[in-house]
Structures are given as structure tokens and as C-alpha cells.
Amino acid sequence: MVFEKIAALLAEKLECEVSEIKPETKFGDLGIDSLDVMELLMSLEDELGTEIEMGENKVETVADLVAMIESKQN
Amino acid sequence: MSFSILGTGMYVPPRIVTNEDMSKIVDTNDEWIMQRVGVKERHISEHETAAEMGCKAALAALENSGVKKEEIDLILAASVSGESISPSVSCMIQNLLGVHCMTMDINAACSAFVFMLETAAGFFARGRAKKILVIGAERLSRIVDWEDRGTCVIFGDGAGAVVLGEGDNYLDSVFDVKGGDNVIDIPQFQGKSPFFHREAKKPYIHMKGQETFKFAVTAICRDTKELLERNGLTFDDISYIVPHQANKRIIDFASVMLKIPKEKFYVNIDRYGNTSSASIPIALDEMNHKGLLKRGDLLLLPAFGGGLASAACIVRW
Numbered sequence: 001m002v003f004e005k006i007a008a009l010l011a012e013k014l015e016c017e018v019s020e021i022k023p024e025t026k027f028g029d030l031g032i033d034s035l036d037v038m039e040l041l042m043s044l045e046d047e048l049g050t051e052i053e054m055g056e057n058k059v060e061t062v063a064d065l066v067a068m069i070e071s072k073q074n
Numbered sequence: 075m076s077f078s079i080l081g082t083g084m085y086v087p088p089r090i091v092t093n094e095d096m097s098k099i100v101d102t103n104d105e106w107i108m109q110r111v112g113v114k115e116r117h118i119s120e121h122e123t124a125a126e127m128g129c130k131a132a133l134a135a136l137e138n139s140g141v142k143k144e145e146i147d148l149i150l151a152a153s154v155s156g157e158s159i160s161p162s163v164s165c166m167i168q169n170l171l172g173v174h175c176m177t178m179d180i181n182a183a184c185s186a187f188v189f190m191l192e193t194a195a196g197f198f199a200r201g202r203a204k205k206i207l208v209i210g211a212e213r214l215s216r217i218v219d220w221e222d223r224g225t226c227v228i229f230g231d232g233a234g235a236v237v238l239g240e241g242d243n244y245l246d247s248v249f250d251v252k253g254g255d256n257v258i259d260i261p262q263f264q265g266k267s268p269f270f271h272r273e274a275k276k277p278y279i280h281m282k283g284q285e286t287f288k289f290a291v292t293a294i295c296r297d298t299k300e301l302l303e304r305n306g307l308t309f310d311d312i313s314y315i316v317p318h319q320a321n322k323r324i325i326d327f328a329s330v331m332l333k334i335p336k337e338k339f340y341v342n343i344d345r346y347g348n349t350s351s352a353s354i355p356i357a358l359d360e361m362n363h364k365g366l367l368k369r370g371d372l373l374l375l376p377a378f379g380g381g382l383a384s385a386a387c388i389v390r391w
Contacts, residue, residue: 035283
């Protein structure tokens with residue numbers, strides 16, 4: 001669920017096909033910087049209606065972001 | 075009774091430092107800075123202090139307002155980059171202006187302009203002042219780490235001022251403080267006490283980019299929506315949102331989250347960088363001189379920064 005949402009948001013931002021976004025895709029390779037990651041996170045918070053604290057997590061790949069959000073939801 | 079804005083003024087030092095100039099100091103380039111911060115150039119002081127720049131902005135605001143400096147009952151100033159802890163920047167501006175009145179500094183970092191307006195409104199409400207000078211003056215080049223490419227490209231020097239007189243044009247305001255030094259910290263010189271044993275922090279601007287971004291966008295969205303809602307207004311009633319110019323990306327994403335066009339926001343960070351407490355009055359003065367403001371226009375002024383402190387207000391021009 002979370003992955004699909006992130007992939008959709010990313011595809012919209014990058015104007016690319018959703019299928020191009022894979023869990024192992026690195027944000028850096030997509031030309032996504034650390035503030036873009038925050039924008040994604042805040043858009044997700046808006047959709048999910050929950051606050052997600054970044055804390056000390058290192059978020060390099062799409063899968064990292066999914067794992068972080070899922071861990072906060074549980 | 076609150077106040078009306080009678081005039082605006084600004085001053086920036088003449089030396090312009092471009093992104094290309096910055097690339098000779100730290101490992102950076104124009105594309106990176108434009109994409110990450112939205113700054114093209116900034117003015118950097120070569121010999122003027124924050125108070126000296128503040129005095130020039132104050133004189134410009136006095137001239138614009140038609141108010142004589144002798145009429146000023148109170149000088150409120152804000153700076154995180156004054157030369158001395160004491161005398162305060164407002165004391166030095168008073169000295170340079172050659173006037174005799176009460177002065178005080180308000181320390182609320184980049185949000186200070188709105189905190190000063192709130193303070194001024196209180197003086198007017200109690201009938202303690204008829205004319206107040208409010209000044210944000212910064213020489214941030216003094217406190218940025220010129221070896222840290224993540225922060226030194228963001229900031230600039232300059233001052234902005236407004237002259238306030240009795241009126242009813244400060245409509246409403248909100249304030250929020252979440253005290254802590256984890257996200258933004260500007261430590262003082264630690265001193266040389268032989269009895270104090272904590273590790274010294276470098277006395278420069280320390281900022282966590284992602285956390286600052288989130289805090290700032292959240293503050294703009296929350297504070298502007300709350301102000302509009304409780305005053306029965308919508309964004310259509312607002313002529314301009316004049317936010318603290320911290321980072322173009324913050325303003326852009328706030329417009330996305332609020333679902334309002336970017337054009338609603340006045341933006342000049344590309345030419346001045348982040349000038350902290352001076353950024354909103356500098357923007358107001360530019361807008362004033364460009365003829366963008368009409369009597370009766372409603373302006374939303376959201377600010378956010380170190381503290382962490384945030385604030386927003388609605389003023390009628």
C-alpha cells in the first residue's frame with residue numbers, strides 16, 4: 001500500500017511511468033534531493049492523516065522510506 | 075486600537091556576491107544553489123554593522139512615512155547578528171539616529187518581525203506610544219560558517235524597517251514556540267571560564283535542512299489557515315502572502331500544500347538570500363515602492379525560524 005502511494009507520488013512529480021519506480025530505486029538516482037524526500041513524506045502524512053517523524057533514519061531508497069513509514073504505522 | 079503602517083524602508087550593503095563568487099569559496103555551483111535554495115545572489119557587508127544598516131533602513135522608512143525622527147516614542151529592533159550583546163542593536167540604532175526614546179531588542183530569530191509587531195500593538199493599545207520604529211537588521215555573514223556549503227550559500231545581509239502610527243490595521247496574529255536547539259542553533263562564544271567544562275559549540279548557524287523545511291512548511295500552512303478561519307476570510311481576500319524568505323523551496327511547497335497559486339506569495343529571496351528578521355520588512359518596502367500595495371489590501375505575514383518560533387499576522391495596508 002505504502003509503496004504504491006509513494007510510487008504514484010514520485011511518478012507524478014517526475015512525470016514518469018509508475019512502473020519505473022522500484023523498491024530498490026535510490027532517490028539520488030532519480031534526481032530527488034533531501035527536500036524532495038521531505039515533500040514526499042509530508043504529502044504522505046497528509047494522505048494517511050498521521051505524523052511521521054524522520055528521527056535518525058537514513059532514507060536512501062524507496063524501500064527505506066516504505067520501511068520507515070510502515071514501522072511508524074505499526 | 076492597534077496600528078497602521080505609515081512607511082517602509084530598507085537598506086542592503088552594496089557588495090553583491092553571486093553564486094559564482096560562492097563557488098570560489100566553497101564547493102558549490104549556481105545550479106545546486108538555485109535548485110536547493112532559490113538564491114541567485116546576496117548582499118554582503120564589507121564594513122557596515124547590523125545596527126548601521128538598521129539605521130539606514132530606519133531613515134528610509136522615516137522619510138517614506140513623513141514622520142520626523144523626534145516623534146518616535148519607541149524603537150524595536152531584532153537581530154541575531156549584532157556586534158555586541160550589549161549595547162543592543164536597538165540602542166545602537168537610537169545612538170546613530172541621534173534620538174532620545176525607549177528602545178529594546180526582541181530575540182525571536184527569523185520570526186522576530188511579527189513578534190515586534192505584536193509588541194508594538196500592545197504599546198499602542200495601552201496608549202504608551204504614538205509612533206514606533208520597527209527594524210530587522212542582520213549581518214548574517216558574521217555568523218555563517220564560510221566552510222559549510224550547506225548553510226553559507228543561504229544567507230545575506232541587510233535591514234528592513236517600518237514606521238507605525240496609531241490605527242486599526244493589525245487585525246490578528248498567532249504565535250507558536252517549541253523551544254529547543256536540536257533543529258536550529260546559533261551558539262554564542264562560549265567564553266573562557268576555567269570552571270565550565272562543557273564542549274564548546276562553534277558559534278555559527280547550525281541548521282538541519284530537512285527538519286527545518288518540515289517545521290517551516292507546517293508552520294506556514296497551519297498559521298495562515300488558522301488566521302483566515304477565525305477571521306472568516308479565505309485566501310481570495312488576501313492580496314499577498316509575504317512570508318519570511320528562508321528558502322524558495324519552503325514557499326513553493328507551502329503553496330502546493332495550501333493549494334494556492336505561487337503568485338500569491340511575494341518572493342525576493344533570489345536577490346537577497348535569507349536575511350532573517352529583515353526579510354519581511356525588506357519585502358514590504360520593495361512591494362511598497364513597486365506600487366503593489368493599495369490602501370485596504372490585506373496581507374498575511376507568516377514567519378518561522380530558530381527557537382523554534384513561528385508566527386503569522388494579518389495586516390491591512
